[in-house]
Amino acid sequence: HKGNHEHYMQKEIHEQPESLTTTMRGRLIRGGTCKAKTVLLGGLKDHLKTIRRSWRIVFIGCGTSYNAALAARPILEKLSGILVTMEIASDLLDRQGPMYREDTAVFVSQSGETADTLHALEYALQNAALCVGITNTVGSAIARKTHCGVHINAGAEIGVASTKAYTSQIVVMAMLALAIGGDAISNQARREAIIDCLFDLPNKVRDMLKLDQEMKDLAKLLIAEQSLLMFGRGYNYATALERSLKVKEVALMHSEGILAGEMKHGPLALVDESLPIVVIATRDACFSKQQSVIQQLHARKGRLIVMCSSGDATAVSRQKYSGSAKTWHKGSLKCQKLQKVHLSATFQKKWIT
């Protein structure tokens, strides 16, 4: 039931603190009698040895599920030391790409029924790869046909555009990385930090969802635009792709997720005073590189919306915050209409540089 929400997608977005908690329940263990922090994925425990011996791990999916795997890839690479590659299901089939019995093929699908992903699974089975499913729907075709797997336990997703499944998929793949990585001493500190962050995640998401109204205000500013670019890198390259996919399928607006590291190899030509560009610049290993991307976009007078960690508004703006909704929209045909949108002072500080 939709409850107080306008539609299922909105309900599912707001369910994330609970769906993420359910995804991790009984699988991430810390404190209590068991002092060590551990991960227990019941569906994989008999297969971990085989997975660790693989030549490579290949993620296969479509749309949001592919993007979730892309977000999780760095953590799996770091913790497992195994080569991790990515395949869009239809492209793997079009190319009849290489697939070997020494491969672990991980099929990511919310519904567990997507035809391209299912066909890619049949192809991987024919090629004798170990097939692992990451699915939301118990009893679905992909859950049944894979050799083993993990249910993301996010609860039914009714909205056509995937939302809560995306975050639960990433969490399951982070837990998969922890499980495959095992308890090598060299990874211990990183493992514990990841587990602590996963426990904290539902609260972080809860805080994020408090920005709902501000996001709606921002959406009102952008709804009449033709196009919206999203720049991300590192973990947030996947975020940029996923957001632009959502803008396409939900707002029916052209949007493109761009790897910020590729900016100077083509996309910079698009930057002008009118095209809105979202830059993701959170405090991670790519932060300083994103700061320089922002400077280059400013130099081209780009219309920027910077999404950053709280407290970083100054660090991601030109020098210090000096923008306003009014100056930001100078030159836009929608100028008159847009200026009427009320933006709180904190909103402007946080999002517009």
Ligand code: UD1
């Ligand atoms: C399982 C039970 C859960 C119970 C828990 C208690 C199910 C569906 N889950 O959860 O209700 O509380 O034990 O120990 O009964 N699988 C695939 N492909 C997929 C997904 C899963 O083959 O895409 C297989 C797994 O390898 C496993 C089974 O399905 O054999 C259940 O997976 P999962 O629900 O993730 O296992 P648990 O978390 O252990």
Ligand code: BG6
């Ligand atoms: C597409 C949907 O058809 O399937 C996407 O439009 C979705 O939103 C993709 O992400 C994959 O779906 P699933 O169920 O395999 O995760």
